[in-house]
Amino acid sequence: MSRLLISFRVSSPPGHALAQFDTETEAFEWVDVGDPALKIYGAMGICRHRTRYFVVFQGRREGKPISCIGELDAQLRLTRLAALRRVKDGHSIVVHDDALLVVSSGTNQVVRIVWPQGGEPKESVFFEIAPGADTLHMNALQAYRGKLYLSMFGPRGDGLWRDASDGCVIRLDDQAVVAKGLYHPHALFVDDDALLCVSSMTNRVYRVDIDARQDARSEPAALPALDGYLRGVAADDKCIFVGTSTGRTRSRATGEHVDAPAFAKGIECGVHVLDKSTRQTRWLDLSPFASEIYDLLVIEPTVRMRGDRTTAMQERLRALNAHTPELRHHASQADQYCREFNGVIRELVDIRRDYATASRILKRLLARAGRPRPQWQFDYATCLLQTGDASGAIEHFRRAAEQGYGKAPVRQALKQAIAAAGLQSDVEIAKGLIDDDAETSQAEPMHSNTTQRIAATPVPARPAPLYAPAAAPAQEGTGEVADARARAEATLARLREQAARATSRGTATPPAETTSGATPHAR
Template sequence: MAQLNPPWEHTDQGVVLPDHAAHRVLVTFTYPIALPANSSTALFRVDLRTGAADPVPIDPDGEVAWATGLATSGDRVFVLYCVNREFRVSVLSLESLELLSSHRLPEVRDGHSLLHHDGALLVVSSGTDEVLAYDDRPEGLVPRGAVWRASAEGRDTHHLNSLARHGNSVLVSGFGPRASKLWASAENGYVRDITRDEVVVKDVYHPHTVSVHDGELYWCESHHARVVSRSGRTAGTDGYPRGLGWLAPQLACVGTSQGRKVSKSTGQVANPSDPGMPRGRCGLTIADLAAGRTLGFIDLGALGPEIYDVLPLPS
């Protein structure tokens, strides 16, 4: 990819972006601290130029505990969130971010990510090792059942966590089986094409947020605090990366969460749910993935310790 000139600049408030780049993103928080325990949202719109973050309501009853996956289809945004241990999906207007509707998903356990594909909304149900499908109809979301299972266990044994479209195929990322109670022991992560039922990438340590951009496959290798591509491009982050959106052809916005310290010498970061001292920062890293350079960081720690997903909005 061609290098852009001049490079982006970092400021205390935000990042100086090229005119053609998206400058606003939606960000979901799994444990928001800037809002009451039960709120109308765990979703924020962040202006990357200024660092300003505004809450976006996603639940009509104001009972949101946390939010995870984001997806778009046409002029709509889909947001996966949890209310009293039950998962729901809200539908927003892409232009105004107005709440259009909310739908209960009682079949989903520990919902992580969303993808709108071929007239259906696909949902990663990590707690059941499944990818579930819902037909997107004018009257609402109609459950179709599981379109793929990592196991028949009916519980979280592979920690499936993200979805992406690759041509006519659907990709899913997962940690793979763990050797002990801690997810840090899961060392055989993968990206799998569930349409063709074949492994695309194997032996990845804690992959999150698989993404296909300009024909290249990317993912967050969270335990190693970096974003990597199938061709070997890498960019480091200060924290546990999870959430990857594209602002321009080679410009990415990566969410990072406060993880757990593993080793000063290796720079590894454990899953936030594992024990240990906090390590890293919660915020948004702007990176030139073609050059492997970090260009700026926006600290969002005041909103919460953990980001799950990032979705750029049209300029």
């Protein structure tokens, strides 16, 4: 019998982030990680030390995301849970020299943790490369033949994490690169005295302990290609278990909507079971329980599983129902948040014409928008056009149309943006939006006085000076414009204060539209 302990990177509702799973009977049972002080929204790396298990959790305290560490006993009961100060976006965890090492992906570091009984975790930096922000996406850590190895995506440049295709594995002792050319390396693991690594975006498992080899792609393990975005691996004497995750459609890094890679479509959250002797595989579906797996660990079946898949699904549904009032409260806060900012944007764009300030605010809002906001896309495009970025304006006018904004105002604005960019009217990016469709043009009303102003105001040949647009009324001095900016910032501060008061009453997180969605391939 093969029993797995599985961590789910995204937990909905809170607390449903860890489970045990029997790969033969497909029995499934949640591990209770509820805590009154910390809401657990995801679980990451798992390791075992003697008879206890340690797990890296993603939680929230007072509305702010934090990484936590939890300890479970042999019966999989949560005995301790503590927040981590140095770790940001914690990933994998291993035991090393009677201490714990946790990968802090958000700071490009590995943090050493000593956690005495009855005390708080003591943290110190064990290893780092260019610390400060997630520029390499370090993730998996593994001990092998007395050395420590770390996998990372490598630099992503100006693109999304899904574009980081030259990942590597390094040996921490001497920082030697032992493998490179991996597309989203994850889940370093040891099997048959070999060090292996999953290349999530190429559906393969590679050996990364080959002497004198620098390109891991030349040494694939003798394993078949597996469908899905691969992450989380464990092995026992008979089988290798590989987790799969549902493809994300929103980038964690930018908030932008992205398409899932073709290979990830149709394969959702689950586990591939590979028989070592026959090389045959079967896939076990876990999509009713979560969308993303991070880690797998083979455990001894010492704990009797009380329920089955149906019981586990019913438990999750009951928890979702109980969580619904809080979700509704969040949705109400988000609507209020949008109404507040709509007023600020309308004044900055339509009255003050302070396009630079409005552009900065809208860029932040769009990065956090949980659902399409065509009005914000159109306003942002307007600001880009008025400050001289015609190419950027074209892109965001196109997005506004895709999200449901009226084609007539978008068509009028696009014509000016295309002219300002010096492009031809039949440019590919505007195809279908600027053709002369008289019926549509007459039937669609203007969406705001922003549209009317764009149609009437010629686009300047050069970008207008910041905070002093050429079209601004003469009586509006820099003092009044600064006042508008100050009120916009005051609105931000007031909303944060309201969210903090609500959180202190235990009711909600900040009233911003957020999603749980790095997308494994769109971070």
